[in-house]
Amino acid sequence: MSRHVLSVLVENQSGVLSRVSGLFSRRGYNIDSLSVGETEDPKVSRMTIVVRGDDYILEQIKKQLNKLIDVIKIVELDPQQSVFRELAMIKVNTTMETRASIIEIVSIFRANIVDVSNETLTVEMTGDESKIEAFINLMNNYGIVEVVRTGLTAIERGSRHIKIQTRSEEE
Amino acid sequence: MKAAEAIVKCLINENVDTVFGYPGGHILEVYEALRKSKIRHVLVRQEQAAAHSASGYARVSGKVGVCITTSGPGATNLITGIATAYMDSIPLVAITGQVNSTKIGRDMFQEADITGATESFTKHSYLVKNENDLPRIIKEAFYIASTGRPGPVLIDIPSDIQAAEIEKLVIPETVNIRGYKPTIKGHVGQIKRAVKAISESKRPLIIAGGGVLLSHAEGELLSFVEKTGIPLVHTLMGKGSLPGDNRHYIGMIGNHGFSEANRAVAKADLLIIIGTRVADRAWGGISDQTNEEARIIHIDVDPAEIGKNVGTHIPLVGDARTILTQMIDRVDRVDTDEWLKELKSFKKEHIKRKKEKAGSIDPKYVIETISKKLDDNAVIVADVGQNQIWAARHFEDKIGRRFLTSGGLGTMGYGLPAAVGAKIAAPDRQVVAVVGDGGFQMSLYELGTISQNNLDIIILLFNNSRLGMVRELQDRYYGKTNAVDLDKNPDFIKLCDAYGIKGVRINSDSELEDAFETAIRHKGPFLLECVVDPNESTIL
Known part of the structure; x- marks a missing residue:
């Protein structure tokens, strides 16, 4: 079961998210993460969906998604040709003794500290999943209070971009 | 003009002359507009029947079937009928009343989230939030229901939207939905491959499904069969795609089909599947015996059906009637005399009733x-x-x-x-x-x-x-x-x-x-x- 990252352009309308997520549960597809937001065109949203499945399932997912009227375009992103990022916020237990070493790790990871209290420190970081996993692993030594992750979002490298084609009906 | 009157005008514009329905509190405005119109309303006795009747109407008339009910229980009673139409790809437009749009989500009397409830078995659905969207939505709904792979579309209309005033009714003449462009014509390269595969086959067989009837391709199919000499079996939904007295007609496949038809599928070296997903009931009893070497051409308007239930060597996405028309001029006669003879030998005499049983009928x-x-x-x-x-x-x-x-x-x-x-x-x-x-x-x-x-x-x-x-x-x-x-x-x-x-x-x-x-x-x-x-x- 390999992992695939799909970029899905959809109409920016209510009900779309429910249709897409409903499709996954209805047909029994596994979804690792789904993130969604408006694009350069306010009428279009872009979903980044991370799915697991073999070639058969992946093909079915793409075809079934394409059947949804609100889905405009689906592109599977090539990991070699794309930048994958996720944002995570991690709240860690701190003491006078541990604070300095946590801050050191945060700076190694080029993460940001967004909140500090007597007992905790909240770190915001972006990166691909392995970077975030590695950071969380290290923070486990200090005691993690909370982790919040956005799920993967992705864009193609270079000048490549996803265009909305206008196909003629008879194509 | 009241939005409800605009709805009825839009229906008439879609050539609707008959609707099946059941009135109620949150669809009153539409019923009042219907009363003043020339549309015939058939009052059913339970809403599920409205959807089934609209489905029967659609299948016989070739038009989109329309059913109308109120909100809540009226809408939820439709569900089985909508799901039935969805599974058989029947073009329906279901119009449901909804509670006042400003009150949605407060569990009002007779409120039900019908667009949510029918999400997985409507081709598309709309919850109307602005009365001025109605002409476009109705136009789109009929277009979506009847084109590509047909199916039910639901329009949920809150009562205040029905009662709202529309300044000027402008019904759009065309539909342009960027996420919905069904493929009608078959890809020429694929058609050439299919024609070549047919010419190379010794034991070709057509499996006709409901898609043949939905695209009104019976005439083209008959010409295709007559020209090529290829025998035909059909699924339950494909019943009627070829006259039973045609010499190429073998019979119905499936769990409840005829053994000669199932054996034909198992023995064929080329299967031309037209307008069917070849669901479990059709493929039952065949899949274990299918000839591994058999090549498969799959013609379907829904690309998602190709490769879903049976593997395909030559996928052909498009409308069955259009593709058959594209193929007829290119195909030649296949020598199927031996193959037909073999198939006819599979045919068992229908088991006649041994003797009449007293008090019961065969x-x-x-x-x-x-x-x-x-x-x-x-x-x-x-x-x-x-x-x-x-x-x-x-x-x-x-x-x-x-x-x-x-x-x-x-x-x-x-x-x-x-x-x-x-x-x-x-x-x-x-x-x-x-x-x-x-x-x-x-x-x-x-x-x-x-x-x-x-x-x-x-x-x-x-x-x-x-x-x-x-x-x-x-x-x-x-x-x-x-x-x-x-x-x-x-x-x-x-x-x-x-x-x-x-x-x-x-x-x-x-x-x-x-x-x-x-x-x-x-x-x-x-x-x-x-x-x-x-x-x-x-x-x-």
């Missing part, structure tokens, strides 16, 4: 008899269960005949309301509803609709006082039965009499011909009840 004999007596353009609507399989196996297909049933969802209770829709779509054609005593009682209430509209429908009831197909399954798997006994059935003749519907009960094969003649001659609805042995088998 349902297969009944279907064979009525098939001979009915017109060449008769419509037969089968419910679900043993009655459905008896009808499917023994009703002879002819050009112009239609066989309707709930093939995908297998919805008991479909038969009677679908027959209502069929009759209203084609008042001049004979319509027979074949039902069992189980499915009949699921839609008994529609006797009211049939009586009120004096619909000239023959209800052919096979009464075996059992849920016969389940009984058979239980018998086979457990050796015992449970919850299939309908022994305290009402007297259906008296029941129909209470509705003002005439009827006759017969107990022996010898009474059939006269009784059926009476049923045909009778103007208006007629119940012909055939008493069937509770242990009657589906196939043998």
Whole structure:
């Protein structure tokens, strides 16, 4: 079961998210993460969906998604040709003794500290999943209070971009 | 103009002359507008029937079927009918009332999230939030329902939106949905590959599905078969795609199909699958024996069906009729004489009834008899269960005949309301509803609709006082039965009499011909009840 990252352009309308997520549960597809937001065109949203499945399932997912009227375009992103990022916020237990070493790790990871209290420190970081996993692993030594992750979002490298084609009906 | 009047104007613009429905508190405005219009409203007795009737209407008229109900229970009662239409790809537009748009989500009286509830079995749905969107939405709904792979579309309209004023009604002339551009024409390169595969085949076979009928490709298919000499089997939904007396006609495949048809699939070296997803019931009993070497051409308007249930070597996405037309000029005759001879040798003599059983009728004999007596353009609507399989196996297909049933969802209770829709779509054609005593009682209430509209429908009831197909399954798997006994059935003749519907009960094969003649001659609805042995088998 390999992992695939799909970029899905959809109409920016209510009900779309429910249709897409409903499709996954209805047909029994596994979804690792789904993130969604408006694009350069306010009428279009872009979903980044991370799915697991073999070639058969992946093909079915793409075809079934394409059947949804609100889905405009689906592109599977090539990991070699794309930048994958996720944002995570991690709240860690701190003491006078541990604070300095946590801050050191945060700076190694080029993460940001967004909140500090007597007992905790909240770190915001972006990166691909392995970077975030590695950071969380290290923070486990200090005691993690909370982790919040956005799920993967992705864009193609270079000048490549996803265009909305206008196909003629008879194509 | 009130939005409700605009809705009705938009329906008329879509060529709608008949709708099936049931009024209620949150659809009052639309009903008031309907009252003032020329659209015929057929009042059903329960909303599920409105969807089934619209489906029967759509299948016989070739138009989009329309049903209208109120919010909440009116809408939720539609669900089974919508799901039934979805599984069989029937073009429907369902219009439901909804509570006031400003109150949605507060669990108001008769509020139900119907767009959410039907999400997985509508082709698309709309919850209307602005009355000015209505003309576009209705235009789109009919377009989506009827193009590509047809299916049901639901429009949920809050009561305040129905009552709102629209300044000027402008109905768009065209539809442009960037996420919905169905492929109609077949890819020329793929067609060339398909034609080559046909020319190389020794034992080609067509598997025709419901898509052939949905795209009205029967004529093109007949020409294709005649030109190439390729034999044909069909699925339950594909029944009627080729006349039964054509020499290339082999029969119905599937769990309940004919063994010669299933064996044909297993023996073929090229399968040309047209307009069918080849679902489990059609492929059952074949998949283990299929020739591994067989090549498969799959023609379907829905690309998601290609490769879903059966592997495909040559996918051909597009409309069945268009693709057959594209192919006809390119294909040559295949020498299938030996292959046809072999296929005909598979055909067993129909097992004739050993001897007449006292007090019960042979349902297969009944279907064979009525098939001979009915017109060449008769419509037969089968419910679900043993009655459905008896009808499917023994009703002879002819050009112009239609066989309707709930093939995908297998919805008991479909038969009677679908027959209502069929009759209203084609008042001049004979319509027979074949039902069992189980499915009949699921839609008994529609006797009211049939009586009120004096619909000239023959209800052919096979009464075996059992849920016969389940009984058979239980018998086979457990050796015992449970919850299939309908022994305290009402007297259906008296029941129909209470509705003002005439009827006759017969107990022996010898009474059939006269009784059926009476049923045909009778103007208006007629119940012909055939008493069937509770242990009657589906196939043998």
